[in-house]
Structures are given as C-alpha cells and as structure tokens.
Amino acid sequence: MEGVVHMEFLEQGQTVNSERYISTLRALRLRRVRRDKDSFLQHDNARPHTGRHTQDALRQLELTTLPHPAYSPDLAPSGYYLFPQLKKYLKGHHFDSDEEVIADVGRGCHGQSSEFFADGVCQLVKRWRLCIDHDSDYVEK
Known part of the structure; x- marks a missing residue:
C-alpha cells in the first residue's frame, strides 16, 4: 500500500509468457521490502498467471496470491x-x-x-x- 515495489518494461515486440512472468516473480520476491505474512500478490487470470509452472513457482517462492474471479x-x-x-x-x-x-x-x-x-x-x-x-x-x- 505504500508504493510501487517492482517495475519493469518489456522490449518492443516481447510478450509476457509463463517463463517471463516467473522471472518477474523471482525479481519481485528478491526485491520485496516486507516479507511478512500480510503481503499478497494480486494478478488476474491471464494464462501466464494461472499455468502449472507459474503456480509451482508461486508455491516455491512462498508468494500468497489473492484469488481473482x-x-x-x-x-x-x-x-x-x-x-x-x-x-x-x-x-x-x-x-x-x-x-x-x-x-x-x-x-x-x-x-x-x-x-x-x-x-x-x-x-x-x-x-x-x-x-x-x-x-x-x-x-x-
């Protein structure tokens, strides 16, 4: 709630896939200021966010996500x-x-x-x- 924790930009022509998103999650995990249990990640239901590899990475990185209808x-x-x-x-x-x-x-x-x-x-x-x-x-x- 205090501000932007992580910001990155893709090169022109690149798209976000599961591999790229997991890379971002790892960078986010390394940069997180607050590593307490009250921190949550909110993302939507786009394929890179919901795929098996991404879900595995979220568990490995111990990132708690809010469900997204x-x-x-x-x-x-x-x-x-x-x-x-x-x-x-x-x-x-x-x-x-x-x-x-x-x-x-x-x-x-x-x-x-x-x-x-x-x-x-x-x-x-x-x-x-x-x-x-x-x-x-x-x-x-």
Missing part, C-alpha cells in the same frame, strides 16, 4: 486506479526515446504518496465486495 477485469488496481492517473500525468508529454518514457513513468509512479496507493487498495476492497455480492458477475460500466 473469472471475467472481472476491473479488480486490478493498476487498471482502475494507477494507469488512469499515470495517463493524466503523461498527457501532453512528448518523448524522443523509450528511455525517456521509462524515466517519466518512474517519476509518475514514485512521485505518488503512500496515501494514493492506500486509496487504491481501499477501492479494491469495495470492488471485491461488489463482485462477490454479484456472484462474480460484476464489471464496472
């Missing part, structure tokens, strides 16, 4: 909270290189207060409740 794309704080704010921050900026974009995205994320991130997590709790109350048939309109 199927067809509930609006439960990812990055999608409903962080990215819209980041888009506002980047609006009107022009970049000459990928490195400039990466640097400005980093400034936009790391410049947010811990209250900003706590608010995003609080909104997640409300969204989860709506999803559960609607038998996982909740999509924000």
Whole structure:
C-alpha cells in the first residue's frame, strides 16, 4: 500500500509468457521490502498467471496470491486506479526515446504518496465486495 515495489518494461515486440512472468516473480520476491505474512500478490487470470509452472513457482517462492474471479477485469488496481492517473500525468508529454518514457513513468509512479496507493487498495476492497455480492458477475460500466 505504500508504493510501487517492482517495475519493469518489456522490449518492443516481447510478450509476457509463463517463463517471463516467473522471472518477474523471482525479481519481485528478491526485491520485496516486507516479507511478512500480510503481503499478497494480486494478478488476474491471464494464462501466464494461472499455468502449472507459474503456480509451482508461486508455491516455491512462498508468494500468497489473492484469488481473482473469472471475467472481472476491473479488480486490478493498476487498471482502475494507477494507469488512469499515470495517463493524466503523461498527457501532453512528448518523448524522443523509450528511455525517456521509462524515466517519466518512474517519476509518475514514485512521485505518488503512500496515501494514493492506500486509496487504491481501499477501492479494491469495495470492488471485491461488489463482485462477490454479484456472484462474480460484476464489471464496472
């Protein structure tokens, strides 16, 4: 809730597959500031996140994940909270290189207060409740 723990960017043309995602999980595990039992990983049901190799890696790395109901794309704080704010921050900026974009995205994320991130997590709790109350048939309109 206090901020971005890990950020990485793919080279143009690359996609996230199970192998790449497991590599990211390992980097996340190495960089985690808080290794207590109150830390959770939230990801969606995309194939790289749900495959057998990924699930094995999650157990090996002792990363506890929050379950994610199927067809509930609006439960990812990055999608409903962080990215819209980041888009506002980047609006009107022009970049000459990928490195400039990466640097400005980093400034936009790391410049947010811990209250900003706590608010995003609080909104997640409300969204989860709506999803559960609607038998996982909740999509924000």
